[in-house]
Amino acid sequence: MSFLKRLFGSEDSNQNRKADPEGFFVYVQCDRCEAKVRLRINKQYDLSPTDDGYEWHKTIVDSRCFQRIPTVAHFDRGLNMTHADIQGGRYISLEEYEAKEVSQPTDSEEEDG
Ligand SMILES: [Zn+2]
Structure with a gap:
């Protein structure tokens, strides 16, 4: 795994980690x-203010x-996520998001069971 991170880490991390003032x-x-x-x-349009932060509703x-x-x-x-309810999926980190996309160079048949 670590060599993949090295390949992708340096080029992309600047863009992904760059502070985004609006979202x-x-x-x-x-x-x-x-x-x-x-x-x-988008902080302005997607988030609803609450007493101690923000709330985000979405159907992905x-x-x-x-x-x-x-x-x-x-x-x-x-804007740190404090709690989340999600049905049918799960939250993953940026590292997880990037990981499998580069670690599956070939499309092999998947067993469906
Ligand atoms: Zn799906």
């Missing part, structure tokens, strides 16, 4: 087909099996 990204993986989805949250649809993945996430004022 930020979250990453979700579908439970059913394992497709990964990247979502940009992945691009492989088109499953609906409803989620409600809570963020503190520093």
Whole structure:
């Protein structure tokens, strides 16, 4: 795994980690087909203010099996995710999001069981 990180880390990390004044990204993986989805949250338009931070409501649809993945996430004022409910998928890190895309160079047949 680490050599893949090295390949991709230096080039992409600047772009991905760059401070985005208007929004930020979250990453979700579908439970059913394992497709990964990247979502940009616009602070101004997508977040609803709450007493101690922000709330985000979204129904994510992945691009492989088109499953609906409803989620409600809570963020503190520093926009750190404090709690999230998600159905049909899970939140993943940027590292996880990038990992499998480069570690599957060939499309082998998958066993469906
Ligand atoms: Zn899916």
